[in-house]
Amino acid sequence: MTAVDVFATGLQMGESPRWHQGRFWMCDWMAGEVLVFDADGTRHVVAEVEGLPFSIDWLPDGRLVVTTPDGVRVGDELAPYGAPGRGFNEIVVDPAGRAYVDMPGSMPWEEPLPGLAAVVEPDGSSRDLVGDLWFPNGMAITPDGRTLIVAESHADRLTAFTIADDGDLVDRRVWAELGEGAAPDGICLDADGAVWFASVPGRSCRRVAEGGEVLQTIDVGQPCFSCVLGGDDGRTLYVVANDYSETGVGNGRVLTCRVDVGAVVDRLDRR
Numbered sequence: 160m161t162a163v164d165v166f167a168t169g170l171q172m173g174e175s176p177r178w179h180q181g182r183f184w185m186c187d188w189m190a191g192e193v194l195v196f197d198a199d200g201t202r203h204v205v206a207e208v209e210g211l212p213f214s215i216d217w218l219p220d221g222r223l224v225v226t227t228p229d230g231v232r233v234g235d236e237l238a239p240y241g242a243p244g245r246g247f248n249e250i251v252v253d254p255a256g257r258a259y260v261d262m263p264g265s266m267p268w269e270e271p272l273p274g275l276a277a278v279v280e281p282d283g284s285s286r287d288l289v290g291d292l293w294f295p296n297g298m299a300i301t302p303d304g305r306t307l308i309v310a311e312s313h314a315d316r317l318t319a320f321t322i323a324d325d326g327d328l329v330d331r332r333v334w335a336e337l338g339e340g341a342a343p344d345g346i347c348l349d350a351d352g353a354v355w356f357a358s359v360p361g362r363s364c365r366r367v368a369e370g371g372e373v374l375q376t377i378d379v380g381q382p383c384f385s386c387v388l389g390g391d392d393g394r395t396l397y398v399v400a401n402d403y404s405e406t407g408v409g410n411g412r413v414l415t416c417r418v419d420v421g422a423v424v425d426r427l428d429r430r
Contacts, residue, residue, distance in 0.1 A: 161377050163416045166397065167200050170411025173399035175214035175249070176345070178389030178422065183397055186213055187411065193225065196413075206235050216252045218281075224258055226250045231258060231279050241279035249297055249345075254304040256281040257326045261295035261309065271313050278326050288328045289320065297346035297385060299354065302423050308334050310343035310356055317343060317354060317367070335371040345385020345399070349420045355396065357383035364398055366418075379414050393421030 171189035178184070183196045186208075193206040193215055210228035218224055218233070224240060225232045226247040233240035247260035258279040264272030274292045279285040293313040300307050300322070307320045307328060317335040320328035335354070337343055343356035353374055355366050359382040366375040381400040389395055396418050402410040 161416050163379050163414050165412060166415045167196060167413040172401055172408050173411040173413060174384055176385050176387040176397050176399050177215055178387050179217060183389055184215065185399060186215060188212060206237055212248045214249045216250050218252055219256050224250060224252065226260055231260065241283040242285040251298040251300055253300050253322060259298060259307055261292065261298060263294045276309060276328060296344045299346050299348045308354060310346050312342045312344060315339055315341045334369055335367050337371060347387045348423055349388060350423050351420045355386050357386045357398065359384060359403055364396065377416055388422035394418055
């Protein structure tokens, strides 16, 4: 059984974990904070966001980009960047500097409606690309920048698209069927091309190969919202977990465990 350690506690609602420039980053949605952590767990507030959801990544020039309820923002000062007035959920940036974002069509407790994926170009322009995504959540881009993988929480699957030269998403296909109730949330890729996905109902993170074979499961005993590989050698899996029920969300924690396959080398400082 894989040992699970506690890295951070006292979070109101943890989401969007990232590894960047040798440190662990994440968002605390209910606190409205973008956080960065030192190795000993000391946390620092980098930016404050009003409303939720919000998620983070970095442009090739090193600037922070954030989805907010009022569009995509850039820099620690959260200056307007693209898609004003639109409240996207997750964000991932490709090597060309295009920010891919997604938006659920309804809330988890509402009747399911299809969501979408969109792109914000380096010049700040944006366009919707794909509809009919069933609660799109975590996203990851392969190291070659040619494939986007999206977690469809309400469809219990990971869906892949080819990123065309103009940034469009084409050749939609099922990357992995995960089984009823898997509800994949946040995801990350490892160096072997497998995907780790967090599961709220499963109270675990699972590593799966393309096609759906489950390679490893780490049970943490708490609903898992997202995960990322990081650490000095890329072999520490950081898991953001929160208590979650009809009465609300809370007791956010970051848990860590050691894994055999590390992060993608050329994405280690970003994902």
